[in-house]
Amino acid sequence: MRLLRQALLLLRSELRQELRDFELLLTAGFFTVVLLAMFYLSFASLQAKAHLSALPGLMWLTVAFVGVLTLTRVFDREREADTLRALLAAPIERLAIYLAKAAMALLVLMICCAVLVPGLWLMFPAGQAFADQPGQTALLALLGCAGYVAIGTLFAAGLATGAGKNTLLFIILYPLTTPVLMYALVTTRALLDRDPALPDHLTQMFLLDLILFAAACLLFETVLVGAPARAPGRRPRHPRRPDASVRQDMSREPSR
Amino acid sequence: MSEAAAAAAALHGVSQRFGRKVVLRELELELHPGSIVGLVGANGSGKTTLFAVLAGLLQPDTGERRLFGRAADEVDAEARARLAYVAHATQLYGALSARENLRLFADLRAAAGLSTRPADEVLLELGLSAEALGRPVATFSRGMAQRVALARALAAWPELLLLDEPFTALDAAGRGMLSRVLLGERSRGAAVLLSSHDFDALVQICDRIVLLEGGALVRSVERHERHDRHDRHDRHDQNHRHDHRDQRDQQDHQGDRENFRRRAAALWHDLPADPGDTVVDGPR
Numbered sequence: 148m149r150l151l152r153q154a155l156l157l158l159r160s161e162l163r164q165e166l167r168d169f170e171l172l173l174t175a176g177f178f179t180v181v182l183l184a185m186f187y188l189s190f191a192s193l194q195a196k197a198h199l200s201a202l203p204g205l206m207w208l209t210v211a212f213v214g215v216l217t218l219t220r221v222f223d224r225e226r227e228a229d230t231l232r233a234l235l236a237a238p239i240e241r242l243a244i245y246l247a248k249a250a251m252a253l254l255v256l257m258i259c260c261a262v263l264v265p266g267l268w269l270m271f272p273a274g275q276a277f278a279d280q281p282g283q284t285a286l287l288a289l290l291g292c293a294g295y296v297a298i299g300t301l302f303a304a305g306l307a308t309g310a311g312k313n314t315l316l317f318i319i320l321y322p323l324t325t326p327v328l329m330y331a332l333v334t335t336r337a338l339l340d341r342d343p344a345l346p347d348h349l350t351q352m353f354l355l356d357l358i359l360f361a362a363a364c365l366l367f368e369t370v371l372v373g374a375p376a377r378a379p380g381r382r383p384r385h386p387r388r389p390d391a392s393v394r395q396d397m398s399r400e401p402s403r
Numbered sequence: 404m405s406e407a408a409a410a411a412a413a414l415h416g417v418s419q420r421f422g423r424k425v426v427l428r429e430l431e432l433e434l435h436p437g438s439i440v441g442l443v444g445a446n447g448s449g450k451t452t453l454f455a456v457l458a459g460l461l462q463p464d465t466g467e468r469r470l471f472g473r474a475a476d477e478v479d480a481e482a483r484a485r486l487a488y489v490a491h492a493t494q495l496y497g498a499l500s501a502r503e504n505l506r507l508f509a510d511l512r513a514a515a516g517l518s519t520r521p522a523d524e525v526l527l528e529l530g531l532s533a534e535a536l537g538r539p540v541a542t543f544s545r546g547m548a549q550r551v552a553l554a555r556a557l558a559a560w561p562e563l564l565l566l567d568e569p570f571t572a573l574d575a576a577g578r579g580m581l582s583r584v585l586l587g588e589r590s591r592g593a594a595v596l597l598s599s600h601d602f603d604a605l606v607q608i609c610d611r612i613v614l615l616e617g618g619a620l621v622r623s624v625e626r627h628e629r630h631d632r633h634d635r636h637d638r639h640d641q642n643h644r645h646d647h648r649d650q651r652d653q654q655d656h657q658g659d660r661e662n663f664r665r666r667a668a669a670l671w672h673d674l675p676a677d678p679g680d681t682v683v684d685g686p687r
Contacts, residue, residue, distance in 0.1 A: 233494035238484035
């Protein structure tokens with residue numbers, strides 16, 4: 148309960164900051180629209196059958212690009228003022244930071260999907276299946292983005308506390324999110340094909356998300372502050388007098 | 404109670420390295436309640452890393468970290484509730500106001516069942532004007548932001564206060580105010596560790612000043628006041644010897660202060676001249 152309350156407080160703070168400058172939403176939203184326009188100009192002239200094959204790729208490619216942009220910006224706010232360390236030193240459940248950041252990134256991605264999916268439907272006739280199955284389309288977008296965010300938030304946080312550059316996030320994130328994106332790709336194809344096995348695909352995506360979230364939750368604190376060393380060498384090799392190494396020759400008053 | 408158990412924080416044989424760089428070497432330090440310890444050292448001597456280890460932001464590679472009498476392999480939320488850390492950066496959200504910054508952390512503490520001083524009260528105490536409390540921190544000068552960062556730390560009634568160069572960017576009035584506040588924290592029983600390049604401020608408020616060099620505490624000077632004599636003196640009421648003894652004690656205290664200042668100046672003089680030259684390569 149404490150974890151949830153703290154996560155909600157942090158999310159509220161994120162939203163408050165976002166609503167003052169709309170930095171995340173404007174950046175991600177504009178990038179989504181630009182990608183949509185590029186896809187339209189490149190693929191609109193293809194046959195409808197080709198659209199069916201291309202749409203899943205276009206959709207999740209956009210999510211991958213916009214996702215990494217969002218994750219970078221979510222943690223840039225913390226990096227610029229070093230506020231993440233203030234949160235880490237505060238008496239809060241550190242997992243609450245992860246949950247709040249992941250929720251914020253997921254929210255931004257879902258808003259982008261709210262632009263992306265109707266855009267794909269309007270531009271490509273094969274996207275009619277999105278409009279015909281709105282509930283399943285929304286669930287697909289949610290599950291795909293959630294899996295992506297689960298991993299992405301973990302590594303973006305690790306890079307925000309270290310000396311890592313944002314470019315590292317691109318290098319690390321894409322290989323690690325490949326399974327999620329592949330699953331999402333296959334499920335999207337099933338949705339467009341009106342495959343009766345779609346619920347099974349969605350269930351599998353849900354389970355994959357659960358595994359990824361559980362793994363990220365377990366690793367988050369370690370990624371941020373490191374694991375305590377438990378080797379025998381952790382203890383002092385021999386008992387020490389406090390401050391024994393400090394030269395105390397000038398530490399006392401000369402006797403009067 | 405052993406000396407180690409009484410300490411608010413203790414590091415024994417703590418080492419920390421980043422890659423091949425040894426930043427802290429077999430470090431020994433104890434911080435006791437009701438005392439202010441000043442930490443001096445050249446740039447790159449490991450001061451900030453030492454603070455990060457004490458605050459639980461870094462796990463030491465070797466050695467033992469104890470907080471509030473308990474071994475702290477990990478600095479859990481319970482221990483973090485009793486300490487406050489003000490880093491060299493102000494660590495404030497620029498888009499939020501001073502009040503909102505403090506309230507965020509107060510709300511987070513409240514969610515954990517911890518109380519905090521009212522944001523406005525502590526901000527005003529640290530010299531921020533009422534008009535400034537509602538303004539975004541991004542519009543603040545560095546000195547004002549520093550006051551907000553200090554206010555956030557002090558609002559939590561910490562038992563262990565870790566301050567990495569807290570006098571940075573503060574004007575003369577701000578420095579005086581902070582010195583008074585820290586002496587108040589000491590009187591309350593808090594253990595304070597602060598680093599600074601402000602010699603006068605350190606000498607004025609610290610009970611002990613330690614020199615960090617090459618990641619190790621190499622020298623220390625301690626204020627040694629004659630509390631025992633003073634206590635004895637307090638038990639005597641007015642008598643004909645009182646004035647004479649009071650005068651003699653005042654002279655002694657003055658002498659103590661001068662002596663502490665002189666020894667601290669000698670330690671200060673030993674600071675390496677070149678920034679960053681005290682981090683040494685360690686064996687693999």
